[in-house]
Amino acid sequence: MVAACTLALVTxxxxxxxxxxxxxxxxxxxxxxxxxxxxxxGIRFEFAHRALALLTAVLTIVLALRIQxxxxxxxxxxxxxxxxxxxxxxLVKLIDPKSLAIxxxxxxxxxxxxxxxxxxxxxxxxxxxxxxxxRLAVVILFAQAVSGAALRHHAxxxxxxxxxxxxxxxxxxxxxxxxxxxxxxxxxxxxPALALLGFTALQIFSGIAAYSVRAAAVHDPQxxxxxxxxxxxxxxxxxxxxxxxxxxxxxxxxxxxxxxxxVS
Amino acid sequence: xxxxWITAGVACALTLAGxxxxxTAPKSDAGATPAANxxxxxxxxxxxxxxxxxxxxxxxxxxxxxxxxxxVPACTAAHKTPAKSEELIVGPDKGVKNAFVWIKSGLPADKxxxxxxxxxxxxxxxxxxxxxxxxxxxxxxxxIKNGDxxxxxxxxxxxxxxxxxQSQPPGAADIEHVFPREEVxxxxxxxxxxxxxxxxxxxNHPFFAxxxxxxxxxxxGLPPGTYTIEVVHEHWLTQPQDxxxxxxxxxxxxxxxxxxx
Numbered sequence: 001m002v003a004a005c006t007l008a009l010v011t012x013x014x015x016x017x018x019x020x021x022x023x024x025x026x027x028x029x030x031x032x033x034x035x036x037x038x039x040x041x042g043i044r045f046e047f048a049h050r051a052l053a054l055l056t057a058v059l060t061i062v063l064a065l066r067i068q069x070x071x072x073x074x075x076x077x078x079x080x081x082x083x084x085x086x087x088x089x090x091l092v093k094l095i096d097p098k099s100l101a102i103x104x105x106x107x108x109x110x111x112x113x114x115x116x117x118x119x120x121x122x123x124x125x126x127x128x129x130x131x132x133x134x135r136l137a138v139v140i141l142f143a144q145a146v147s148g149a150a151l152r153h154h155a156x157x158x159x160x161x162x163x164x165x166x167x168x169x170x171x172x173x174x175x176x177x178x179x180x181x182x183x184x185x186x187x188x189x190x191x192p193a194l195a196l197l198g199f200t201a202l203q204i205f206s207g208i209a210a211y212s213v214r215a216a217a218v219h220d221p222q223x224x225x226x227x228x229x230x231x232x233x234x235x236x237x238x239x240x241x242x243x244x245x246x247x248x249x250x251x252x253x254x255x256x257x258x259x260x261x262x263v264s
Numbered sequence: 265x266x267x268x269w270i271t272a273g274v275a276c277a278l279t280l281a282g283x284x285x286x287x288t289a290p291k292s293d294a295g296a297t298p299a300a301n302x303x304x305x306x307x308x309x310x311x312x313x314x315x316x317x318x319x320x321x322x323x324x325x326x327x328x329x330x331x332x333x334x335x336v337p338a339c340t341a342a343h344k345t346p347a348k349s350e351e352l353i354v355g356p357d358k359g360v361k362n363a364f365v366w367i368k369s370g371l372p373a374d375k376x377x378x379x380x381x382x383x384x385x386x387x388x389x390x391x392x393x394x395x396x397x398x399x400x401x402x403x404x405x406x407x408i409k410n411g412d413x414x415x416x417x418x419x420x421x422x423x424x425x426x427x428x429x430q431s432q433p434p435g436a437a438d439i440e441h442v443f444p445r446e447e448v449x450x451x452x453x454x455x456x457x458x459x460x461x462x463x464x465x466x467x468n469h470p471f472f473a474x475x476x477x478x479x480x481x482x483x484x485g486l487p488p489g490t491y492t493i494e495v496v497h498e499h500w501l502t503q504p505q506d507x508x509x510x511x512x513x514x515x516x517x518x519x520x521x522x523x524x525x
Contacts, residue, residue, distance in 0.1 A: 019458060020455060023417065023455045024456045026417050027431070038433075040335070040414065041335055041336050042456045043415070094427075095427040095428070096427075096429075220329065221329055221331055221349035221459050
């Protein structure tokens with residue numbers, strides 16, 4: 001539930017940026033001087049984002065208090081969510097400087113990744129030992145998410161993101177195919193590998209769609225639904241791709257990396 | 265370890281709560297234009313030169329898109345016919361409205377110009393900014409009114425001046441703001457109504473104009489000299505056009521500009 005809530009929060013954040021509503025609520029932690037602001041226009045997106053952030057924070061704290069295993073990871077998730085809330089507040093107070101906006105988007109990926117890691121870690125008692133390529137996939141997909149955030153907030157052009165996409169897609173496919181080739185019919189490993197492969201493919205197509213739509217919409221007077229939803233889909237699929245890489249990395253065990261041996 | 269994290273978090277929260285984010289520009293700004301000054305010069309309407317001209321469009325002007333105000337019924341209700349984007353308004357004789365024309369350089373460096381004590385007004389009405397483009401002097405008051413029955417936030421996005429973002433409920437008092445530094449053009453938006461756009465030209469002197477419906481402009485009272493006159497328009501923000509012009513006392517000269525489609 002926490003992972004799902006965090007993903008919903010990432011989606012809500014993407015909707016805020018895509019609807020150009022980032023500063024529709026100019027104060028923090030209150031909303032237009034109250035708990036619940038007038039829900040009109042861009043205020044709806046910003047307030048929904050804040051409400052989901054509060055819910056996610058509460059759920060993450062409850063999770064950390066209740067679980068017996070993976071406690072350190074859970075408390076890291078709590079720290080990340082609280083830091084994310086403070087970053088969001090700083091964005092409002094300092095009127096959305098690019099560097100903070102990029103940091104906010106990047107930390108969102110980390111928050112989601114941590115919750116995925118907790119869920120994946122519950123699948124087995126053994127310590128995960130991901131292959132080097134699986135770890136590389138996690139790092140490179142995170143870097144690609146950061147470059148996407150930098151692009152969204154006009155800190156960099158499109159070229160670094162496209163180059164990064166090619167590299168990230170290659171490494172993600174390598175990590176997933178390396179597992180699928182050996183273990184397609186065995187144990188739990190194929191599922192995260194299939195998820196990573198599938199989301200990577202979807203992400204490539206969604207990136208092309210988002211870019212094409214934005215290029216055609218450059219003189220639109222406001223964000224239009226097609227522009228908004230192709231971009232939000234690309235952000236969410238990016239989070240899912242990153243989450244799949246973490247799931248794969250958390251699922252690999254030493255025995256699973258030996259050819260032909262079943263995963264315990 | 266936990267206590268350190270909690271303390272750090274509380275310290276950050278208290279620090280942020282003390283930060284005034286949605287406030288007006290800082291009261292003092294190094295390098296900014298000083299406020300109204302009795303020793304400062306004013307345009308010489310009797311002996312000064314006049315530059316007139318027209319900004320035109322060469323080509324077939326694009327059709328401006330209809331604004332989608334459906335998310336806020338109060339905004340839709342304010343328009344009998346759906347409002348259109350004001351990004352590029354071209355008249356029947358190809359005149360370009362809302363182009364900002366100003367003297368970019370050539371004025372005596374040691375001269376300061378009197379800042380008018382009257383404010384320039386921008387109004388939010390029908391969920392649109394009126395005027396769409398305006399000019400004022402650095403240090404001159406900008407008076408921001410909310411004439412709508414709905415909430416707005418006024419969010420200029422300057423590069424040189426301080427950032428500013430303030431909410432303005434219906435019936436709220438006018439917001440007064442001053443841009444202390446020259447900046448052409450400052451985009452303005454409302455984050456509640458994403459179609460709302462305005463542009464403000466902030467200039468250190470009074471020699472600027474915004475073209476009217478027919479694309480024409482007039483700049484009066486200019487001292488004799490050689491100047492760079494520039495036109496900037498939001499549709500071609502990265503492609504302003506400059507021309508050199510020399511005027512003498514009481515001269516009347518014409519300087520036209522053409523943007524290609």
